[in-house]
Structures are given as C-alpha cells and as structure tokens.
Amino acid sequence: MSSLTIPEKCGVMLLPDSVLFPHGAMPLRIFEPRYRQMLEEAVEGDCMFCIGNLIGSNDSDPETSCAPIGAIGLIRASREAKDGTSNLLLHGVIRVQFKKWLGEKPYPYAEIRPVMDTTLASQEEASYLDRLRKSMNRALSGFPSEVNEQ
Numbered sequence: 001m002s003s004l005t006i007p008e009k010c011g012v013m014l015l016p017d018s019v020l021f022p023h024g025a026m027p028l029r030i031f032e033p034r035y036r037q038m039l040e041e042a043v044e045g046d047c048m049f050c051i052g053n054l055i056g057s058n059d060s061d062p063e064t065s066c067a068p069i070g071a072i073g074l075i076r077a078s079r080e081a082k083d084g085t086s087n088l089l090l091h092g093v094i095r096v097q098f099k100k101w102l103g104e105k106p107y108p109y110a111e112i113r114p115v116m117d118t119t120l121a122s123q124e125e126a127s128y129l130d131r132l133r134k135s136m137n138r139a140l141s142g143f144p145s146e147v148n149e150q
Helices: 033-044 122-140 145-149
Strands: 009-016 025-030 048-054 069-080 086-102 109-114
Touching: 009 033, 009 086, 025 033, 033 048, 033 069, 033 086, 048 086
Parallel strands: 009 048
Antiparallel strands: 009 109, 025 086, 048 069, 069 086, 086 109
16 A cells, blocks of 8 residues: 655644544535535545534634644545535545745645644553553452463
C-alpha cells in the first residue's frame, strides 16, 4: 500500500463542536457554495480537505475563530445530488496544525503542517507496563485461582 502525501496547503471546512480524528470517519453534507467549490477542487486534486473546529465567535476570520489543530481527511465516497449538494464520507488521516490562513480562495484555505503523535520511549513504556502488571497481580491475588488463570 502506498503512503499518502499530505499537501502543504489545503481547504478547511470550519464546523462548530466537530473534530475529525485520525482513522475516524465523518459523514458530511456539503451545501454551502464555498464548500461545494472546495469539494470540487479537492476531488479534482488530491481528494483531501481539513476539518477545523470552530471556536468562540462565528466571525469570518479563521485566525480567531478556529482551533489551531485540526485534521486532514481523505474523501472516501462522494455523491452529488441534482441540486448541487453532496453527501460524502471523509476518512481522518492525520492531525494538522494550521500554520497560516491564506485569503486566496472563497473558502477557508491554510498552510498546514502534520502533527505527529507522541509516544513514550520504549524503556519508559516497559517500566509502566511492568508496574501495571505487578499492580494487576496484586489486585488479583485475593481472587480464587480460577480467576487468575483466565
């Protein structure tokens, strides 16, 4: 399976109280003209756009109304209705930081940077697992042996 290339600039759909998680799915109905154009351009290009969480005021400046971290998604399926609206399924790929908002499109458009998940160093992780295992054994020691065997 080939890896996806995350674009440096991408369209962003701003939604209140909505978060797209990596590997999560988000069904969407696209009806606003600006987002119809964004969808059309995404389908003609890399089939990706971002979801940004609208916070605070609903003003038109994403710099002040959007959370700094969102996610980029891949369009898995899209169907356009006769009235021009579309239903689609967006699959979350990776979290992104909105570095700079660009005013060159009629929809929110930003320079983005992938945000990698942080993981514990293997030695630290092993230490936590060992402590967890010991705690579980202590907790199970008072139960009958049949419980401990499972």
